[in-house]
Amino acid sequence: MSNKETGLTLVTGGTGHLGRDLVQQLLAAGRRVRVLARQPGSDARIDWARGDLSNGDGLRDALDGVTTVINAATFSPIAQRGYVRLIDLFRTPRAVDVDGTRHLLQESERAGVEHFVHVSIVGLDPKNSLPYNRVKLAGENLVRQSDLPWSIVRAAPFHYLMACLLRSMRWLPWWPLPNSVMQPVATTDVAAYLIRCADSPDRGMHDEIGGPEAKPFPVFAQQYLDIRGLRRRLIRLDISEEKARRMGFVAANGCKGSVTWRDWLLGHADEPKGKVRNTPIPPHM
Numbered sequence: 001m002s003n004k005e006t007g008l009t010l011v012t013g014g015t016g017h018l019g020r021d022l023v024q025q026l027l028a029a030g031r032r033v034r035v036l037a038r039q040p041g042s043d044a045r046i047d048w049a050r051g052d053l054s055n056g057d058g059l060r061d062a063l064d065g066v067t068t069v070i071n072a073a074t075f076s077p078i079a080q081r082g083y084v085r086l087i088d089l090f091r092t093p094r095a096v097d098v099d100g101t102r103h104l105l106q107e108s109e110r111a112g113v114e115h116f117v118h119v120s121i122v123g124l125d126p127k128n129s130l131p132y133n134r135v136k137l138a139g140e141n142l143v144r145q146s147d148l149p150w151s152i153v154r155a156a157p158f159h160y161l162m163a164c165l166l167r168s169m170r171w172l173p174w175w176p177l178p179n180s181v182m183q184p185v186a187t188t189d190v191a192a193y194l195i196r197c198a199d200s201p202d203r204g205m206h207d208e209i210g211g212p213e214a215k216p217f218p219v220f221a222q223q224y225l226d227i228r229g230l231r232r233r234l235i236r237l238d239i240s241e242e243k244a245r246r247m248g249f250v251a252a253n254g255c256k257g258s259v260t261w262r263d264w265l266l267g268h269a270d271e272p273k274g275k276v277r278n279t280p281i282p283p284h285m
Helices: 017-028 077-081 095-111 131-145 159-167 187-199 217-228 241-246 261-267
Strands: 008-012 032-037 047-050 066-071 115-121 150-155 174-178 208-210 233-237 254-256
Touching: 008 017, 017 032, 017 187, 066 095, 066 187, 095 115, 095 131, 115 131, 115 187, 131 150, 150 187, 159 217, 159 261, 174 217, 187 208, 217 233, 217 261
Parallel strands: 008 032, 008 066, 032 047, 066 115, 115 150, 150 208, 174 233, 208 254
Antiparallel strands: none
16 A cells, blocks of 8 residues: 555654644654654654755755645744844844745645645735744745635644743843734643644635633733742733734634643643643643
């Protein structure tokens, strides 16, 4: 039986937070999984493929026999370091989200991939003020222009990213935060939804996915302070809906996960830079 007949799935970004949850859930469902990584891991259940998405190295071999690609790779300096620098307001790297997506699409077409699932973020608009959002939109546009059968899934900000941001603010006695609605989501819920979309006969734009709660950012921040036992003064900054959207503060429009921010905080300690958990919490979808 050929690889095509057994339904091999290639996951990019498989060593990140979302990617690890995605791979574990695919394996738990009895799927054959290949992960593209610059440094292959040691899990013997995974077919590791050494490669670099940013320059296309190793993609041709990695896609051999693959029927489905789930492109969960991304590079956000803010997420990597856990806080915002001034430079992030002016530029962000394109190597993974744009160049890497282009390389992956080209090689996927050559390999005859049957379904290309691309992970994106909510709130994308040509008027976005954040460079990372503009880069994500450019990556989406490449997928839309492809001749492959494709699906795009936009997800709200992940719980662990919001925790990283708030952790980086601990040294501040006052927390000025936009009083704008957001809908953070657990990566386990996103992973479960991605698998459903990958298995669906539907193609194109799928419903967005967010967490079970859409609330103003300061409300989530207060929950963080309460659960972590911290005392900080929250300063709510009222900004227009248009400006909030341009900054990426929007609720997801569609599917809702079930892991609340509070439950996630109770089950996870704040992660220092470089810390990656090995055991995902169970999905609830």
